[in-house]
Amino acid sequence: MKQKALGCLALLIAVPLLCGGLVFAFSEYQIRRVYDIPAVSLTIPADEASLARGKHLVExxxxxxxxxxxxxxxxxxFLNVPLIGQIPAANLTPHQTGVGSVYTTADWERAIRHGVGHDGRALIGVSSSALQHLSDADVSAIIAYMQIIPPGKREIPPRQLGLLARPFILISLLLPEAENDIMPALVIDHYASQPPAPEPGITVAYGRYLVLLTCVECHKADLGGGSEPGEGMxxxxxxxxxxxTETEFIWAIKTGRTPEGNSLNVTYMPQDRLRHLTEDELKAIWLYIQSIPPVVRERAPGQ
Ligand code: HEC
Ligand code: HEC
Known part of the structure; x- marks a missing residue:
């Protein structure tokens, strides 16, 4: 009897220890892993139109x-939670306290589209799951713009990860690719070649491009939204x-008021930023929304 009880006790201690050890080992591997991503050849533009495009893409x-x-x-x-750790968002300016002072074109491209830092390691809390869809021309316009922003002196401390950050790295592997905002480098296909961006215009293709970059991370890949607050409707x-109607959609994004008379909750829906999408961009997004299958998630039982 006594032996059996001792056996149970040993199991009770050993199983969580083993699980904890596995989570630790897995996360440690992912944190230390160095990604060797071939640099793509990009031409960084300098003309006014591209710089304006870069500013629009950035902001x-x-x-x-x-x-x-x-x-x-x-x-x-940027993120500072006891036990999870402190994850600062980098100073991007060309000041010597900012990454812009040392970054090469390849470094920018890897950070933005691959979620990988200048040391080759996976970044945490970045939005590369969305930004990976940027075309070569658009990522080049962003890099061009980053080179003309004014330097700003701000020392940023290094990232520190607490013990509780580790399970999240495991969870990140289980998230759908489009929603992986923990460690996107884990799920991005780093060897996929980038299709050219569809020409800007009021087309379904350009609407889809914009939606992948700006809406999917919250509204999900099928735009059907989620059930938690903060997950898009x-x-x-x-x-x-x-x-x-299209007019009502544009009005809703521009003013934050829906035809039903609701005010969008701007804590969750970044309407203050998205209202700067141009009317043509919103028309393209509207066209894309018309072209995809309707999702009727609310009525589905058990969801
Ligand atoms: C959702 C928040 C978020 C958005 C949006 C975002 N970033 Fe970041 N970014 C971060 C965080 C957090 C870090 C630091 C990550 C770390 O240290 O693991 C970071 C790091 C970086 C780095 C530094 C990488 C390194 O080598 O240390 C660059 C460069 C960068 N971001 C560029 C951009 C650009 C350009 C954009 C817009 C196109 C952008 N980011 C949008 C959160 C974000
Ligand atoms: C950071 C997350 C986030 C992003 C990015 C985002 N949304 Fe939202 N969106 C939300 C949330 C959360 C709500 C629900 C707001 C509320 O409860 O008032 C919402 C609501 C909406 C609504 C209102 C729906 C209704 O039935 O009232 C529209 C329309 C909308 N979003 C369109 C967009 C479009 C288009 C994009 C991309 C250009 C986008 N959103 C990007 C989070 C987001």
Whole structure:
């Protein structure tokens, strides 16, 4: 009897220890793993139109200032949670305290589209799951713009990961690719060649391109949204948008007011940034939404 009890006790201690050890070993491997990503050849433009495109991509479509803070000078406390750790968002400016002072074109490309830092290691908390879809021309326009932003002095401390960050790295592997905002480098296909961006215009193809870059991370790949607060609502024609006109859709994004009379909760929906999408871009997104299957998630039992 006594032996059996001791055996059970040993199991009770050994199993969690083993699981903990495995999570630790897996996360340690992923944190230390060095990605060897071949540099793509990019031509960095210098003309006014490309720089303006770069600014629009940085500020509106890529939302870099939302995480990298005022004038992209970095945020020491981007994420600071006891036991999970402190993950600052880098100072991107060309000041000597910023990564812009040392970054090569290849470094920028890897950080933005692959979620991999200048040391070859996976970045945490970046939005490369969305940004991986940037075309060569668009990522080049972003890099061009980053080179003309004013330098800003701001020392950013190094990343520190707590013990509780480790299970999240494992969870990140289980997230759908489009929603992996923990360690996107884990799930991105680093060897896929980038299709050219569809020509900007009011077309389904360009609408899809914009949606992949700006909406899918919250509204999910099928745009059917999720059930948690902060996960976007259903924006297919199976939801409220089935009753909206194009004008009402544009109005909703521009003003934050829906035809149902609701105000969008701007804590979760970045309407203040997205209202700067151009009318043509919103028309393209609207066309794309019309072209995809409606999702009727609310009525599905058990969800
Ligand atoms: C969702 C928040 C978020 C968005 C949006 C975002 N970043 Fe970041 N970025 C971060 C965080 C957090 C880090 C630091 C990650 C780390 O240290 O593991 C980072 C790091 C970086 C780095 C430094 C990599 C290194 O070598 O240390 C670069 C460069 C970068 N981001 C560029 C950009 C650009 C350009 C954009 C817009 C196109 C952008 N980021 C959008 C959160 C974000
Ligand atoms: C950071 C997450 C996030 C991103 C990115 C995002 N949304 Fe949202 N969106 C939300 C959330 C959360 C809501 C629900 C807001 C509320 O509860 O008021 C929402 C609501 C909406 C609604 C209102 C739906 C309704 O039935 O009232 C529309 C339309 C919408 N989003 C369109 C878009 C489009 C188009 C994009 C891309 C250009 C986008 N969103 C990007 C999070 C996001």
């Amino acid at each position: 509106v479509i890529g939302g870099c200032p939302e995480c990298h803070g005022y004038r992209l000078q970095g945020r020491p406390d 259903n924006i297919t024609t199976g939801g409220n948008l089935g009753h909206w």
